[in-house]
Amino acid sequence: GENVEQHPSTLSVQEGDSAVIKCTYSDSASNYFPWYKQELGKRPQLIIDIRSNVGEKKDQRIAVTLNKTAKHFSLHITETQPEDSAVYFCGWGSNYKLTFGKGTLLTVNP
Amino acid sequence: GAGVSQSPSNKVTEKGKDVELRCDPISGHTALYWYRQSLGQGLEFLIYFQGNSAPDKSGLPSDRFSAERTGGSVSTLTIQRTQQEDSAVYLCASRRLADEQFFGPGTRLTVL
Numbered sequence: 749g750e751n752v753e754q755h756p757s758t759l760s761v762q763e764g765d766s767a768v769i770k771c772t773y774s775d776s777a778s779n780y781f782p783w784y785k786q787e788l789g790k791r792p793q794l795i796i797d798i799r800s801n802v803g804e805k806k807d808q809r810i811a812v813t814l815n816k817t818a819k820h821f822s823l824h825i826t827e828t829q830p831e832d833s834a835v836y837f838c839g840w841g842s843n844y845k846l847t848f849g850k851g852t853l854l855t856v857n858p
Numbered sequence: 859g860a861g862v863s864q865s866p867s868n869k870v871t872e873k874g875k876d877v878e879l880r881c882d883p884i885s886g887h888t889a890l891y892w893y894r895q896s897l898g899q900g901l902e903f904l905i906y907f908q909g910n911s912a913p914d915k916s917g918l919p920s921d922r923f924s925a926e927r928t929g930g931s932v933s934t935l936t937i938q939r940t941q942q943e944d945s946a947v948y949l950c951a952s953r954r955l956a957d958e959q960f961f962g963p964g965t966r967l968t969v970l
Binding site: 780784793839844847848849851 | 862891893898899901906908914949958959961963964
């Protein structure tokens with residue numbers, strides 16, 4: 749079956765440092781890779797996504813890179829701020845369905 | 859416009875009782891999803907609706923779980939004879955065409 753592995757499960761950084769979260773997947777048919785941020789007690793919200801015809805996408809301090817050959821994609825957050833503290837989920841999908849990783853708890857220490 | 863809404867926000871029930879969870883998707887969103895989020899776990903897919911049809915029910919954990927959607931809008935997730943392991947946050951999401959999934963705030967279910 750389909751599988752997404754996400755790591756690390758927890759990540760603690762100092763404010764201003766960069767954070768990188770990586771996901772690997774097995775289904776080569778997947779063509780859509782979103783990243784969701786879930787703050788404590790809140791709903792998951794999309795922060796960035798990438799499709800399989802693109803290798804990298806950037807939005808201000810957030811970027812996602814995709815390596816289709818190796819079947820992994822990564823979320824990069826630069827100049828981290830305390831408000832970046834949350835759980836981040838990667839997802840992969842094709843057509844209609846998304847499967848999510850188990851999440852990474854990011855803590856940004858002031 | 860209004861986002862995805864879910865009710866109730868919290869539900870405490872006794873083992874063996876039935877519960878119904880409701881999801882109101884964003885107007886015009888034809889696709890609707892139910893997920894389960896347990897402590898320390900990711901977003902576990904339960905079921906997907908396209909309109910009123912459910913082409914993918916593969917994530918439902920057992921036959922105690924069922925869901926329906928009427929009028930291409932509201933959906934209810936029903937859990938019969940609840941067990942303690944059913945305790946989790948149940949999230950609903952909706953999507954229009956190939957756009958992103960928008961999540962609701964979830965229903966926190968506690969089975970005593």
